[in-house]
Amino acid sequence: MPELPEVEVVRRGLESHVVGRRILDVSVTGARTARRQPGGPAEIVARLTDRVVSGAGRRGKYLWLTLDREHTAGADCLLVHLGMSGQMLVTTTDAPRVRHLHARALLDDGRELRFVDQRTFGGWTVVPLAEAADGTRVLLPAPAAHVAADPFEPGFDELATARTIRRRDSEIKRLLLDQTVVSGIGNIYADEALWRSGVHGRRRAGALTLATVRGVLGHAREVMSDALDAGGTSFDALYVNVNGASGYFDRSLDVYGRAGQPCARCGAVVVREDFMNRGSHFCPGCQSAPRRGGATRSRSVR
Numbered sequence: 001m002p003e004l005p006e007v008e009v010v011r012r013g014l015e016s017h018v019v020g021r022r023i024l025d026v027s028v029t030g031a032r033t034a035r036r037q038p039g040g041p042a043e044i045v046a047r048l049t050d051r052v053v054s055g056a057g058r059r060g061k062y063l064w065l066t067l068d069r070e071h072t073a074g075a076d077c078l079l080v081h082l083g084m085s086g087q088m089l090v091t092t093t094d095a096p097r098v099r100h101l102h103a104r105a106l107l108d109d110g111r112e113l114r115f116v117d118q119r120t121f122g123g124w125t126v127v128p129l130a131e132a133a134d135g136t137r138v139l140l141p142a143p144a145a146h147v148a149a150d151p152f153e154p155g156f157d158e159l160a161t162a163r164t165i166r167r168r169d170s171e172i173k174r175l176l177l178d179q180t181v182v183s184g185i186g187n188i189y190a191d192e193a194l195w196r197s198g199v200h201g202r203r204r205a206g207a208l209t210l211a212t213v214r215g216v217l218g219h220a221r222e223v224m225s226d227a228l229d230a231g232g233t234s235f236d237a238l239y240v241n242v243n244g245a246s247g248y249f250d251r252s253l254d255v256y257g258r259a260g261q262p263c264a265r266c267g268a269v270v271v272r273e274d275f276m277n278r279g280s281h282f283c284p285g286c287q288s289a290p291r292r293g294g295a296t297r298s299r300s301v302r
Contacts, residue, residue, distance in 0.1 A: 003233075006082075011063055016242075017111070019065075022050065023052070023107060024107065026105050028044050033123045034125075048067075057077070057140075059150060059184075060148070063088075064079045072129065076127070081122040127142050133145045147180065148180050150182065162210055176193070177276065185220050192219075193216055193219040193220035193222075194216060197212065231245065257281065259281060265283070
């Protein structure tokens, strides 16, 4: 699934090309695209038609468009679920219709916002804004109110987040993937951040020093920033920006997807193992596995 950099690339594209535009007409033809909307496609059409897109928001992996400058709790927003293959494309109305096109919004400048989703895990939902559950009063789509701040937010408190992580009796990678602890970090960037930190993902968070945990969070922000500069990570051309271009950060990954290849730092062979129903990649030379009980401490390695 797309992680923070890929979603932020899309958000920036929507902010540049869609914000300020009035929606003249809406068509939702994919039943699964509207499956989260109680009233189905008809409700999405009714609640979006003749609305002005006034903002493009993101927290972690969640993406939404605010409407009519109504940026208050209870106001409508369009929550976009990208799922595994969702694309938000801005095109001309005469652009060829592509396969897997499930929703369209005609804009007042003559262009069209399209939602293309090959695997149909994504969708559109019109939902109210609500205050974040963390007490910060940040407005989020109601279904995302439980999601924690991400490392790119101005209000992100790295020290407080590191302390929260150390209080949990769980593996450090599991906590990095927990969107109620810190949002936006997925499997790819967790592996990369842990490699940059010299920390094995199965280390118990409570056995790491506070400085080490802060270092992991810092490296997570750093690697996601590098990925954002490269347009994100696209392995199969499914994650694209609003113009259809793929990111190229996959060329710069140090461990993710490099099982069997030498570590760029120490030369040991990168290993892939199963973790939380996905693949976890690490270097056994730079990221020593935890001892029984996970008590071994780690130092930051660049």
